[in-house]
Amino acid sequence: MPIITCVEDLRLLAKKRVPKAFYDYVDSGSYSESTYRENSAAFQSLKLQQRVAINVDHRSTASTLIGQTVTMPVAIAPTGLAGMQWANGEILGARAAERFGVPFTLSTVSICxxxxxxxxxxxxxxxxLYVMRDRGFNTSLIERAKAAGCSALVVTLDLQINGQRHKDIKNGMTVPPRLTPANLLDFASKPGWMWRAMSGARTFGNLAGHIKGGDGVIAISKWVASQFDPTLSWDDIAKIKQQWGGKLILKGILSAEDARIAASLGVDAIVVSNHGGRQLDGAPSTVDALPAIVDAVGDKVEVWVDGGIRSGQDVMKALALGAKGTMVGRAFMYALGAMGEAGVARMLQILQSELDVSMALSGVSRISQIGRHNLFQRGSNTPVTRMAHTSFEAAIPA
Structure with missing residues (x-):
């Protein structure tokens, strides 16, 4: 069993164990991937302020997210095709998150x-929820989520059309995978993955049996591609809020103006997100966008952030910039592809341990004590919003 000390260890292990098409699906962005790389680079450019001689003997990483008590202010983000990283991956991820005490978010385009x-x-x-052109199908998904006892609905706003991801096109990324000579050779080199895949679900679980046009994987894939809705508006969000009637989170906010509109609708949280750099390449990193959004909405709505979070230190930096919580997507998928349920549990342990140690060395005992004073300021007493950073090549591997 390999010794896993950080999320990067999990990424490297997943790269060995997951077929290239499915690993690249996770580890890629759109077009030049500049925003994808910038997400991690921006976190790395921020530095924490060390403090000493402060009693930090009794620390806690516990917090709340939309009123829910959590072991740390981290939720597992919705990730498509998690069940292709490891058989029944969404089930495994949800179980690990439940045991650890953090929220798990199931994607519309999940396998389970x-x-x-x-x-x-x-x-x-x-x-x-992805808002589809077929509003009746949206309604059915919401009703199914209610029936399953889901405690929050996360509406993703930044996939009205699909961003082009060059690696997916070159790999022929499909579900189930296209059986090209290159893919067959790759699968043969991953016998553990193949053995597990035979026992797991291999289609879009939330869609099969519920859409028009047949249950075949090809038919479902074509239907999904045709259903992302460029007409999505704030009026639609207001209607979804009324229909859902519970906790509502909006994901994909990158501007202060959009954040103010979202807050005016009375949603419970917004996630500062650029879809992990998989949509608008050239958009700012989430760290760059976060402070202005926090300042714009104040206490009207909880502000969370995702994109580029690979450590507990990244979580602390996000909180220092004013986020109430964070979401992790790629870290979850790396962990799942590397070791299944045990990998997800280990990833969560790593993030909490790194957060706890960083808090202690920064003179902080409680999540509520973290603020902009915890970020190092080069030659200035002005609160940090973003430190200058070097080239994209200096970013940690995503």
Whole structure:
């Protein structure tokens, strides 16, 4: 068993164990991937302020997210095709998150269904909704999430059309995978993955049996591609909020103006997100966008952030810039591809340990004590919003 000390160890192990098409699906961005790389580079450019001779003997990473008590202010983000990293991956991820005490978010385009997760967990999980052209199907997904006892609905706003990801096109990334000579050779080199894949679900669990046009994987894939809705508006969000009637989180906010609109609708949280650099390449990093959004909405709505978070130190930096919580997507997928359920549990342990140690060495005992004073300021007493950083090549591997 390899010794895993950080998320980067999990990434390297996943790269060895997961077929290239599915690993690249996770470890890539759109077009030149500049925003994808910038997300991590921006976190690395921020420095923490060390403090000493402060009593930090009794520390806690516990917090709340939209009123839910959590072991640390981290939620597992919605990630498509998690079940192709490791068989039944969404179930495994949800179970690990439940045991650890953080929220798990199931994607619309997951391999395991809403009902699958509900059967294998006891704590409420969250469900992520892509708004489709077929509004009747949106309604059915919301009703299924209600029936499964989901405690929050996460609506993703930044996928009205699909960003082009060059690696997916070159790899022929499909579900199930296209059986090209290159893919067959790659699969043959991953016998553990192939053996597990035979026993797991291999289609879009939330869609099969619920859409028009057939249940075949090809038919479902074409339907999904045609259903992302460029007409999505704030009026649609208001209607979804009324229909859902519970905790509502909006994911994909990058501007202060959009954040103010979202807050005016009375949603419970917004996630500062650029879809992990998979949509608008050239958009700012989430760290760059975060402070202005926090300042714009104040206490009207909880502000969270995702994109580029690979350590507990990244979590602390996000909190120092004013985020109430964070979401991790790629770190979860690396962990899942590397070691399945045990990998996800280990990833969460790593993030909490890194957060705890960073808090101690910064003179902080409680999450509520973290603020901009915890960021190092080069030659200035002005609160840090973003430190200058070097080239993209200096970023840690994503």
């Amino acid at each position: 269904s809403i009902e699958d997760i509900a059967r294998h967990t006891t704590a409420p999980f969250w469900f992520q």
